[in-house]
Amino acid sequence: MRSAPALIAVEGVNAAALLASAREALAGVDRRRRSGVSHWDASGIFGDLAAAEDSAGRPSPRTILLLYAADLAFRIRWEIRPLLDDGKSVVAAPYVATAIAFGRAAGISPRWLEDLFTFAPAPAESRLAESTARVGRGRRGFVEFSCELMSGSLNGISRGELVETTAAYLRTALGRRARIVNA
């Protein structure tokens, strides 16, 4: 049972598994410190992106990551920091590592990705939400949404390949230090 206020990152490619792992992570926090989960797209940026006309053009992985960073800055400002300042523990699902893994899978340099997220505070703990279920085709989570957008671009790489490569990068990045939760 975690008793000090902390930021807990739950990372993964499957939105359903992320949600289940986030709830589990929250349950492991002392009741007095327990707050809530900061989810992807709290700012609504990606909702607006999904509603855009096709004629506006498809965003590249780098554009998607800049938008993810803007959304994360919003989450940190309005959800994560206020709760931590209030002495609560907060779960961020997903957080930085998922976005970096997606960027690596899309061929973006790790240095640029690390630099992009320097504004984000380091989590006290990272969890990897693994799922045995296939990633859904709906646009439910960041990786699912982004890989769907990228399908057929990036020299023809398929959605499934991009998801799998993202998951592989995430396992490599977090595997040794993260608590792995099967949802």
Next chain:
Amino acid sequence: MQRLLRRARERFSTAARRGLLVAFEGPDGSGKTTQRKLFKTWLEAEGYSVVTTKWNGSELIKPIIKTRKSIHALSPEEFSLLHSADFRHRVEQDVLPALWDGKVVIADRFLFTGLARDVARGLDLDWVLKLYQPLLWPDLVFYFAVSPATSSRRISATRVPRFYEAGQDITDLDDPVESYKRFVARVIREYESLALIFNFITVDAEQSIGEQHRKIRQLFREGERRPWSDWNADAVAEWLALAGRRS
């Protein structure tokens, strides 16, 4: 990636095949939009095929920014990140395709606008510059230099500055005109540093419109066949990789 880099260099190192990228930079009220329009008309009369791209002008990202600006909901980081996303999308959708086809692209504001404004908002120059990587370097950057007093006078004569334009998110001043005066002085200071670092061509924007236009034509003629900056190869190669473009 090496193959794509080679293709980018082959295309852009040949002066006859590549397009030209010309950026117009400067604070609000410096008259750069007037000059950009005159320049475009002249280029077309000279037989160039011209494409214009405007700051915060991507069809995809602009509505996202506009909504959030209208409710004053952006922190300096969010403001910076959304504008760099808008920029990246325009580079990929508008600028690089036109350059690849040998056109002249006139940018009414380029990445230096982001750098000047974001650093004036207190962000770190190095971090902001990285948001715009891989860099796409213009062949020419015209910087329209005016004093903060002239910029403030010209803007106030026509309208009340908008919330973010006036920098009210960081000055905490209720009066947009007073806030603008303070903010634009910071922006101009950053522009002047950038002009030195990145070797802009400075145009005295306090001169008459005709005088400035003549000078721009002359400087364009002198500078249009500068060698291509090899720093641009990464940006072009990444664009080529998207959907196997231009195969």
